[in-house]
Structure formats: C-alpha cells, structure tokens
Amino acid sequence: MKNIAILCSGGDVSGMNAALKRFVDYAFDQGMRPFFVENGYEGLIDNKISAAAYSDVAGIISIGGTKIRTSRSERFKESSYRQIALENLREHGITGLVVLGGDGSFKGMQKLSEECNDIGFIGIPSTIDNDIAGTQYCLGVDTALNAIRVAIDSIRDTASSFGRAFVIEVMGRECGYLALVSALTSGAEMCLIPEVPYNLEVYKEEFLEEKEQGRSYFIAIVSEALKNTEQIVQWFEEEIAIESRMTVLGHIQRGGIPTVHDRLMAFHFVTTAIDALREGIKSTVVCYDDGMFLCKDIKDVAFKKYMIDEDLLALGKEFESPQHKQV
Numbered sequence: 478m479k480n481i482a483i484l485c486s487g488g489d490v491s492g493m494n495a496a497l498k499r500f501v502d503y504a505f506d507q508g509m510r511p512f513f514v515e516n517g518y519e520g521l522i523d524n525k526i527s528a529a530a531y532s533d534v535a536g537i538i539s540i541g542g543t544k545i546r547t548s549r550s551e552r553f554k555e556s557s558y559r560q561i562a563l564e565n566l567r568e569h570g571i572t573g574l575v576v577l578g579g580d581g582s583f584k585g586m587q588k589l590s591e592e593c594n595d596i597g598f599i600g601i602p603s604t605i606d607n608d609i610a611g612t613q614y615c616l617g618v619d620t621a622l623n624a625i626r627v628a629i630d631s632i633r634d635t636a637s638s639f640g641r642a643f644v645i646e647v648m649g650r651e652c653g654y655l656a657l658v659s660a661l662t663s664g665a666e667m668c669l670i671p672e673v674p675y676n677l678e679v680y681k682e683e684f685l686e687e688k689e690q691g692r693s694y695f696i697a698i699v700s701e702a703l704k705n706t707e708q709i710v711q712w713f714e715e716e717i718a719i720e721s722r723m724t725v726l727g728h729i730q731r732g733g734i735p736t737v738h739d740r741l742m743a744f745h746f747v748t749t750a751i752d753a754l755r756e757g758i759k760s761t762v763v764c765y766d767d768g769m770f771l772c773k774d775i776k777d778v779a780f781k782k783y784m785i786d787e788d789l790l791a792l793g794k795e796f797e798s799p800q801h802k803q804v
C-alpha cells in the first residue's frame with residue numbers, strides 16, 4: 478500500500494478542507510494510505526505527520542480555513558531543515574506529498590524535490606491572490622471574491638445613504654486580480670491595480686462631471702499592492718470635495734464557507750494530484766488551463782510571473798474611458 482501525505486502552506490484559503498476530505502476519500506478509494514502533515518513546512522520539520530482516517534474529514538467540507546493548519550516557515554528555506562523534513566517523510570514510508578499553497582510554497586517544494594529522488598511532489602495552487610503562473614484558477618479565489626462582493630454591497634448601502642466616497646482596499650499581494658474582478662462585478666467607479674497605469678487627473682475630470690450630473694457617492698476599489706489607499710481617500714476629500722471613508726477588508730477575504738465552485742475545484746485538483754502520484758510523477762503542479770486539469774513542471778509555474786488575462790485587463794482599462802461619465 479502506497480503512503481501519501483498532504484500539507485497546507487502559506488495563506489490559508491476556503492476550500493482547503495474540501496481538498497483534505499477528497500484527499501482522504503480518494504486515497505482510500507485508490508488503495509493508498511493517506512497522511513496529514515500538520516502546520517505546513519514547520520510540521521514537516523517537526524515530524525507532525527500522522528495517518529488520516531475518514532473520521533478526520535467528516536463534516537469539514539463546508540468549513541473555511543484548514544483543519545491541519547498552515548504556516549510560513551523560515552526554517553524550511555535552509556537545506557539542513559529540509560533534510561530533516563525528508564527524513565521524517567521517509568520514516569513514515571511516504572512516497573508522495575501533495576502541497577496546497579502559493580508560488581512561495583512551490584519554490585520550497587521544488588527545492589525539496591531536487592534534494593531527493595525517492596518521493597513525488599505535487600502542488601495544488603491555493604491562494605486567494607490568483608497570482609500563480611500556468612493556472613487560470615487557484616483554490617479559494619471564488620470564495621474570496623464572494624466575501625469581497627458581500628462587503629462592497631453592504632458598503633454601497635451606507636455610501637449611498639450618506640453621499641460619501643468609499644475607498645476599499647482589497648488583498649492580492651502584488652497582483653490586482655481580486656481588485657479588478659471585484660470592481661467589475663460590483664459596479665465600482667474606480668479601480669486601481671498595479672497592472673493598469675492610471676491618471677488621477679482623468680478620474681478627477683470624470684468624477685467632477687458626474688457629480689455635476691447628480692452622482693452622489695463613489696465606490697473605489699484599490700489593490701493593497703499600491704499602498705496608497707489613504708492617499709486616495711484624501712484625494713476624494715480634496716479634489717472631488719466629497720466626504721470619504723476608507724475600508725481595509727483584510728483577512729475576512731481569507732475565510733468563510735467555501736463556495737460550490739471552490740468545493741468542486743478542490744475535488745478536481747486533488748483527484749488529478751492523486752492520479753499523478755499513482756502514475757509515479759515526481760515533481761509537478763496541477764494547473765487549471767482552458768477547462769482542463771494539467772500537470773505542469775514546477776519551474777514553469779513557481780518561477781514565472783503571473784499575468785492577468787489580456788481580455789480582463791482590457792476591461793480594467795475601461796475604468797478611465799468616456800462611457801463611465803454617463804450618470
């Protein structure tokens with residue numbers, strides 16, 4: 478019987494628990510013995526590895542976060558600690574490890590795979606940032622987008638009641654994907670992301686005209702990457718002459734009940750990962766590309782820069798275009 482393990486690393490996402498459940502269920506189904514590594518790479522170093530049972534995953538499919546915890550590990554960046562991690566895996570007879578995480582976690586996984594040839598490593602893109610090259614979707618993004626949508630819809634209620642501008646800061650690390658999709662799907666008037674150059678003078682001309690025509694409130698979505706949320710609030714106060722407030726959504730974007738989409742994606746990602754381990758693939762990341770789940774080389778995923786899809790970016794550029802002037 479083949480022993481395979483799973484761990485979560487980096488920022489948690491809603492859908493990780495659904496992935497853990499599928500991991501246990503499908504591993505048993507395929508005649509494999511599933512193991513959990515608690516607390517990410519930290520737990521791998523500390524030998525927090527234990528056999529998983531059906532009862533461990535009962536009732537967790539609808540819960541956000543991750544039952545087996547996650548971590549960011551400085552120790553794991555040192556090869557001496559990675560050697561300990563490998564010894565721990567061998568001690569439990571583990572021949573395959575599935576890593577749920579972002580590009581940082583995959584860089585770590587790549588190092589581990591280069592340092593041994595008796596264990597297979599499979600990554601599953603899991604980050605709300607949706608910033609991993611080679612995959613069009615990362616687990617947790619849909620739930621995060623829905624958490625943001627709920628927040629913006631609520632803010633719109635009070636913004637319209639008071640006639641204020643709200644500047645809402647959205648996560649995403651260096652990537653503007655969450656901010657852009659949220660702005661497009663919530664009818665925001667402004668969207669500032671690192672991938673699209675913007676000109677506040679253009680916005681000013683447009684917004685003053687809209688105010689003249691009767692617009693009483695504004696919703697602005699700003700990516701955390703720009704680090705200018707407070708300045709934009711001040712800009713609304715001073716240049717648009719409207720009372721303004723700032724909302725930093727923060728970690729509420731990382732939690733909550735996983736959406737149906739994330740539960741289904743977890744199912745497919747894990748199924749593909751276990752199939753790859755069964756076939757003896759040594760080092761890969763499962764990517765979602767044009768409706769298919771494909772195994773790609775870690776180097777083509779973790780070490781390449783993610784670019785937002787051109788069609789989506791084109792929509793982002795429309796924020797400063799004339800049709801937005803009509804109120």
Ligand SMILES: Nc1ncnc2c1ncn2[C@@H]1O[C@H](COP(=O)(O)OP(=O)(O)OP(=O)(O)O)[C@@H](O)[C@H]1O
Pocket residue numbers: 486487488489518548549550551552553554555578579580581582583584585586588603604605606650
């Ligand atoms: N170059 C590297 N070498 C070895 N390990 C690394 C490297 N980069 C990252 N890691 C490991 O992966 C862990 C997670 O990385 P990071 O904090 O960048 O999150 P991530 O996987 O990119 O996910 P997210 O961005 O969603 O939080 C790090 O704490 C570290 O243990």
Ligand SMILES: O=P(O)(O)OC[C@H]1O[C@](O)(CO)[C@@H](O)[C@@H]1O
Pocket residue numbers: 488579604605606648649650701731
């Ligand atoms: O939870 P932490 O360590 O504060 O990290 C926050 C970062 O993690 C993410 O939520 C996921 O990478 C980013 O969007 C955010 O910048």
